[in-house]
Amino acid sequence: MAHTLMVYDGTTDATSAGPRTGGLPLAPADFDWPRCDTCRGAMQFLAHLPFDDVVVAVFSCANEPGRCAQWEAFGGGNRAFLFPPDGLVPATVPEAGETRLGAVTAIRTEVVDEDAYDDARGVYGARVGRGRAVLGSWGGEPDWYDADGWPSCPRCARRMDFTAHLEEGYERRTAADFGGGLGYVLTCAPCTRAVFLTQG
Numbered sequence: 001m002a003h004t005l006m007v008y009d010g011t012t013d014a015t016s017a018g019p020r021t022g023g024l025p026l027a028p029a030d031f032d033w034p035r036c037d038t039c040r041g042a043m044q045f046l047a048h049l050p051f052d053d054v055v056v057a058v059f060s061c062a063n064e065p066g067r068c069a070q071w072e073a074f075g076g077g078n079r080a081f082l083f084p085p086d087g088l089v090p091a092t093v094p095e096a097g098e099t100r101l102g103a104v105t106a107i108r109t110e111v112v113d114e115d116a117y118d119d120a121r122g123v124y125g126a127r128v129g130r131g132r133a134v135l136g137s138w139g140g141e142p143d144w145y146d147a148d149g150w151p152s153c154p155r156c157a158r159r160m161d162f163t164a165h166l167e168e169g170y171e172r173r174t175a176a177d178f179g180g181g182l183g184y185v186l187t188c189a190p191c192t193r194a195v196f197l198t199q200g
């Protein structure tokens with residue numbers, strides 16, 4: 001099965017409507033920037049993913065690295081949102097906290113015909129000579145090892161759908177911190193719910 005990789009496509013504007021990591025979230029006008037349940041700080045905005053007629057906005061707490069349950073979907077250290085694509089505006093950034101990544105990175109997609117995400121990432125990384133050029137993937141099969149830990153939708157209790165992998169980023173200096181691991185976006189489209197977690 002092929003994987004639709006999300007790959008590095010240079011830098012872009014903070015409010016670009018295209019897929020990107022970093023910059024500003026595009027959100028409904030009444031959007032409240034999420035805060036971490038553990039440290040109470042404003043979360044860091046990771047990615048704007050407009051695919052398949054929805055916009056996924058991904059946040060994780062970066063104020064106290066490794067201490068705010070970023071490995072849990074419902075631990076209060078991560079938030080993800082599923083927005084309808086119309087009428088979104090740049091969100092207001094809180095004044096305090098680690099709220100933004102150090103770079104705004106454009107994403108384009110690249111289909112690689114490998115069964116496993118890890119293999120697809122390896123093939124593309126070798127092709128362009130940089131493994132970190134792969135920023136994640138959209139849809140397809142997850143690279144997931146915790147068989148018991150798959151999140152259920154908080155509203156309808158259905159098993160959530162795997163939606164995207166997210167890597168830490170193209171340059172270590174400006175990347176997100178997933179403890180060297182991989183980020184996962186899962187969604188329940190009928191309930192317009194999304195979650196994010198990392199696995200190390």
Ligand SMILES: [Zn+2]
Nearest residue numbers: 036039061068
């Ligand atoms: Zn926190």
Ligand SMILES: [Zn+2]
Nearest residue numbers: 153156188191
């Ligand atoms: Zn649901």
